[in-house]
Amino acid sequence: MERGNYVVTFLRVLLVLMAAVETKALNGVKLKEEHRNAYATMMYMGTPKDYEFYVATRVMIKSLVKLQVEADLVVIASLDVPLRWVRALEEEDGAKVVRVENINNPYTGQQKRFKLTLNKLYAWSLVDYERVVMLDADNLFLQKTDELFQCGQFCAVFINPCIFHTGLFVLQPSQEVFKDMIHSLETGKENPDGADQGFIGAYFPDLLDQPNFHPPLNGSNLDGQYRLPLGYQMDASYYYLRLRWRVPCGPNSVITFPGALWLKPWYWWSWPVLPLGIEWHETRRQTLGYAAEMPVVIIQSIIFLGIIVMTHVALPTISKLYYKNSDKTTSLMQTAIKFIAIWSFLAAYVVPFAIIPRTIHPLVGWGLYFLGSIALSSVAINSFMLPAIQVFVPLIGIFGSLLVMAYPWYNNGVVRALAVFGYAFCYAPVAWGSVVKVLARLHVSVEREQFFPKSTESSPPYGVNKLC
Missing domain, CATH: 3.90.550.10 (Spore Coat Polysaccharide Biosynthesis Protein SpsA; Chain A)
Structure with missing residues (x-):
């Protein structure tokens, strides 16, 4: 008889504990409901x-x-x-x-x-x-x-x-x-x-x-x-x-x-x-956040910053390489140099766009794009001795167009479209002029054999070709 009382008491205590746990769950955690x-x-x-x-x-x-x-x-x-x-x-x-x-x-x-x-x-x-x-x-x-x-x-x-x-x-x-x-x-x-x-x-x-x-x-x-x-x-x-x-x-x-x-x-x-x-x-x-993309963004930012630093640190070596002894360049070599320079110039604008995580926040995406374009453009500038300002003019134009589009106080979409068109119409000659100057500078440098002077030429001191 006493054993039976013990069993009943034990079951009562167990039920009380289970009820307490269930109450705590209901108060602390929203249980998943079934909906119709x-x-x-x-x-x-x-x-x-x-x-x-x-x-x-x-x-x-x-x-x-x-x-x-x-x-x-x-x-x-x-x-x-x-x-x-x-x-x-x-x-x-x-x-x-x-x-x-x-x-x-x-x-x-x-x-x-x-x-x-x-x-x-x-x-x-x-x-x-x-x-x-x-x-x-x-x-x-x-x-x-x-x-x-x-x-x-x-x-x-x-x-x-x-x-x-x-x-x-x-x-x-x-x-x-x-x-x-x-x-x-x-x-x-x-x-x-x-x-x-x-x-x-x-x-x-x-x-x-x-x-x-x-x-x-x-x-x-x-x-x-x-x-x-x-x-x-x-x-x-x-x-x-x-x-x-x-x-x-x-x-x-x-x-x-x-x-x-x-x-x-x-x-x-x-x-x-x-x-x-x-x-x-x-x-x-x-809601979801951007944790999935941030490691790639951080790695790419470090790489782009490293490229910028390395191109400036390596500038003395690059300048000396331009003035190393070499035989007279052939027409084929001149064409190859022009081709590589042009493609490196284009790659500076295209490659960052292609490798940035597609679903990142626009402010982060555009910031990383400009950082990547500057980094790769600096390689082209220092490798082929291109004028820095003219190389960056198209990038400045892209930044300006984003500001025009992001302006929040347009009356309607038609006015916004006209503003973007007007900006593009005014800036296009500036961008085209900068591209022409870059190509002309590249042509002159190659034709004068600035990259591969004759063996009788002496190496100029470092600093002559340094870009400001």
Whole structure:
């Protein structure tokens, strides 16, 4: 009997301890909830921009976490997505990753990066959820959009007057619809562009005739199909016309960047060419950060600074090499010297652009670009005895154009474009004149055999050729 009392007492103590631990967990850590709705996006491999879209996906997910959306965050990832990326999405970003096989695209003629976009159809297979908001990675959220889960079986935005955009749409998952879509692919259903945009547009051809979506005030879900207000897919090109948002219908909630691939907002060179790029990077700074790229940035900065120091330290040796004894140079040698000098001049502007991490913050990216260009230009200047000021004139012009584009007080995009055009028109003769002077100086130096004087010439003292 006493043993039974001991057992009961032990169980009571154990229950109290478990309750205390659970209470502490609830107070100290927000336990992961299961939601009946989800924001979803997709990832697949096989394009030259896989890493960039991976970064963009993480930034979008983290921005939704920051907005405290009341929904699960789902990534539909193909089986070949690297496991380290999957772990980062799950463990660091709080997303649910659903691994899928790539849907075979029977259409031909589309760009390579669109070949696997039909994986977006897997959104209809997420039947654990009542509603899913399917997203492209180039969406920038300005505020919560959880009211979208009240929309009907299919809802999308018309940023084109006649064609809705599949960068954001609402759907009700259904295995029947998913299987019918796959069957439509197998039977060769008409698809204008061979990608998700054309296929989904053809699958829901009557959306243009449907009413606009207005979320019910009582929180209930609607049935049917609806057109979403433009505020849920504000095309960045609308902003560039007036340099401000004027979208009267619906909340201004989501910016989308459907333009040229090389001007997506995550590329450091996209700003200040396109003003909204800095908004995306500010979101990244507040969420994901730039820790992944910073080691490369630091290493490149050290290398560029080392090149600048070495070219100045080695200048006496370089000058002596120019005046070493040599036979008369041949015409072929003169041509080779000119060719190497010209290409080294061009490389100073191109190489830094090519090697800087593409998704770094624009201010860091442009700063590193100018540092790299100065470093490589100094090599060309000291190696071929070129005039320093003229060599740097094009670089100064690039810096000036960035200032003109970054000026924040233009009345509208037309005035901004005219200002950039006017600056380019005025500076182009200056830049061209500097290039002509550099080539003329190089030609004279080679023709006079400044690099390889006759053996009877004596070496001049160091300092004659030193550039100021």
